[in-house]
Amino acid sequence: MNRSPAPSTQQRTFVVNRRHFEQSRQLSAPAPTPEQLQPGQLLLAVDRFAFTANNITYAAMGKALRYWEFFPAEGEEGIIPVWGFADVIASRCEGIEVGERIYGYYPMASHLRVEPVQVSDASFVDGSEHRRSLPVIYNQYIRSAVDPIYRADTEALQMLLRPLFTTSFLLDDFFIDNQLFGARSLVLTSASSKTALGMAFLLSQQRDQRTLDYEVVGLTSARNRAFVESLGCYDRVLEYGAVESLDPGVATAIVDFAGMGELLGRLHRHFDTQLTYSCLVGAAHWDARAGAPAELPGAAPEMFFAPTQAQKRLKEWGGAAFQQRVATAWATFLDFVGGWMRVEEALGGEAAERVYQQTLAGDIDPQTGYILSLRQD
Missing domain, CATH: 3.40.50.720 (NAD(P)-binding Rossmann-like Domain)
Incomplete structure (x- = not known):
């Protein structure tokens, strides 16, 4: 998979009306700068992310299950969460360096500022105040360099299928x-x-x-x-x-x-x-x-x-054993889907809008998985 160019000075964000999902638009504003980071923060450039019917579920259940609260927007609009990869482009967090590849839960946007806590060699949790009461499974970010599931040549399938x-x-x-x-x-x-x-x-x-x-x-x-x-x-x-x-x-x-x-x-x-x-x-x-x-x-x-089930098993099995069981099952599933799934990239705002509306309408081929990016047009 080709990597996007360096992020621009503009931050792009895709927002939808929280009651009328067919109403969507893209916002542009000056991107956060390294100088604006507070001690302990990271600035991530969201490279690519998957978009599937699961993301429509996040919108449909946004209020009941608090999905809108991860990446707040103004007024009646909301930002749909997605799963993807980002690169660290500025760091004031000890132990996390510029250039690291990070897998996790992102906004449909080109940038995200996080406040890592519980930092380990494998992962960290975003400790931003507005996310502290939200489920940790969505707040954890995986450092790809030591992720047992990560392979550069299967990034697309990870984004599409891992969550x-x-x-x-x-x-x-x-x-x-x-x-x-x-x-x-x-x-x-x-x-x-x-x-x-x-x-x-x-x-x-x-x-x-x-x-x-x-x-x-x-x-x-x-x-x-x-x-x-x-x-x-x-x-x-x-x-x-x-x-x-x-x-x-x-x-x-x-x-x-x-x-x-x-x-x-x-x-x-x-x-x-x-x-x-x-x-x-x-x-x-x-x-x-x-x-x-x-x-x-x-x-x-x-x-x-x-x-809820994840927390039960994390308590019973422990984090390492839980991740190992998922990784073992994932390896066999990856072989299965690799034989039939087609991956299509839709890069830029117009392409993201098209895939969003098609997915919202249920007009998506089940054999096709879409990877989006707002970092380039």
Whole structure:
């Protein structure tokens, strides 16, 4: 992957209306300078970042899960968080040098100022006051030089899939930790989404090592069905219109990545008392979740918040063991996706706007992953 040129003297920021996501614009202002850094601060130039349906979920859940608070904007506008790589271009933090490559959680912008705390050889946490009460999993930044997952030639896949795969890993772990909530069938909506694929991959790959007997069913659109079937992660792949063909007598758990309220209602009514768990994860169809009835038969829907399961396992396993387990699973998943995923770069403000609007509209090929940058036009 080609690296961007040195950052300009202008800071570019992509903002959206927090209630009307289709309304977006780009702001330009003088970039922070090294002279403006306070003791202990870093200035990062955000090089490239991934943009997927997961980022639309951050916007859709921005108020409820506090995503808007990481990178505050003014008035009715918000800055959507993204995962990517940045370079240290100025440092007043002992032990972190100019030129370091840093992976982590960034604004859709060209620059970010952070205040590292808990600095180690491997990582640091942004201790900026407005982020201290927010989940640490989003505040931790990884120093690429010693990151066991990092490879320069797979940066794009790391940006696109690492945060999604971590959620997939935690979902798989959460369900196995809870004995699948007594279910014999797991139904994953938006089966072509990258987080759903990651979970299905882990459920399929590790099934022989587990004592649980389960089937993994993927629900997707007619357009994506052939692609999803070709990957071999699901035992069965059905179109959304075929929900009622599933056996309603089988104890079933739903993992809803789609966020379509009407579909969620159909699933609840179909399985009724045999629905043992209803897990809400994403909002690929962010504008449709409101279509779900207030009262649904079966298990009440519950939102999955990945940091909660991560904190549980960090406490039980320890940080090093947790990272090693994720890294081991990631290596096998990377081999899997490397065979079919296409990466496209969209550099500059106009390109970022185009990809944002396409993703918002759900008009993205599931085989394509987009890498954006606001550092060059």
